[in-house]
Amino acid sequence: MDARPTLIYHAYRAATALLSPLLWRTVHKKLQAAGVPPKRQRERLGYASLPRPDGQLIWFHAASVGESLSVLSLIKRLGTRLPDAQFLITSGTPTSAALIEKRLPPRTRHQYPPLDTAGPVRRFLDHWRPDAGIFVESEIWPRLIIESADRSVPLALLNARLSEKSVAGWQKRPKTARFILNKFRLFLTQNDKTATNLLSMGAPSDRVQPGTNLKAMSEPLPVDKTAMTTIKSQIGDRPVWIASSTHAGEEETILAAHANLLKRWSNLLLLLIPRHPERRDEVTALITQTNQTGALRSKDHPITAQTQVYMADTLGELGTWYALCPIVFLGGSLKEIGGHNPFEPAQAGAAVITGPGYFNFAETFAPLVKSGGAVEIHSADDLSTAVAHWLSDETALTTARAAAKSCVNTQATALDKVTDTLCQALNLTP
8 A cells, every 4th residue: 555645745735835825816806795604714724713612523524515415414423423522524625614503513613614724734733633534425625635634643534435537536646646645544425336436546445435425314404494484474375396506507497497387376486496596586587487476585585476586595494495395396407407305304294206317326316216115207398297197196206205204214324333433444433
């Protein structure tokens, strides 16, 4: 096993050192545009905005919203197992920070991660001095990993998932891949394919364990019962369906399907939830172009009898929308985006519709589709047909909802095993 830094790693260090001012300017602009306070922006430079708590500190590092929220149930379980432990979550996006702050488990705090350059990484590690580091999914930042390991921080890659492009790139640099992967004590993957890919990249075979998708074990999304009561009263007895986490290039298909459905159900309501709320103007224009009547959650528009499309362009309310409707089309799947987590609507009791591009969640959708809890569509006609089937056949919808919920419950039983595996590999004891 190669344990020495490679020329490529030295080149990476040199390049990031030269580019660090540019990296900081780019990150700073994004955080500033999102309204992140200056003190918290400096967390990306390694300057902590919170004190380090006393005692054992377990650090989770995630990319963005889905990855960050997926570990909350695990932190709660670890918190029960390790009653004196403290927890730190780092994630890079303002959206993830805002949502995590609302759902932080006990003894947990959030920070933005340091840029992967010398100064920020060292300041971060000097301040927080983590007793263990758990990187979630595909967050492989070489300097952060190497310097953590050099300080004897035991590391794990949890819920590991790597794209084919990423795997191919690392396979072209086998010595560097082995050098970095050797720093982890445990790789707990989402599926067998990722385990095989990690082994082909040079991960130590005795540290790779196929696991399950951590997102399947997360708790149901929170529901704002007051908001739900208000929206329910505005909807009344109208039929309704949801298109959630949609991306550019998908709303055209969704709105075309809704236009087809309106021919049969003239009072049908579509709850449209863009993945990125800042696209509201773009999506509003599409609604107008299709001659449909829209309303916006962010502007407190009520749902009236004339509202055909209600855009839920806010953050942190997804659980409330899922609780309102048992038919959910999940976006990020009509384009080659990779899809989104189907367990979130399934946990809320919804049947799921997806496009074909859900490759990031292939192992998650497979049992859902097989059980009948989810169906795959390819066009606006397919989508309207799938929604119409469940709108018109209550028995079929009930069966699909039960199948989706059953898949979630089956996966969720694995949380204790993940907790045991992490504690053993990282020497986490009370």
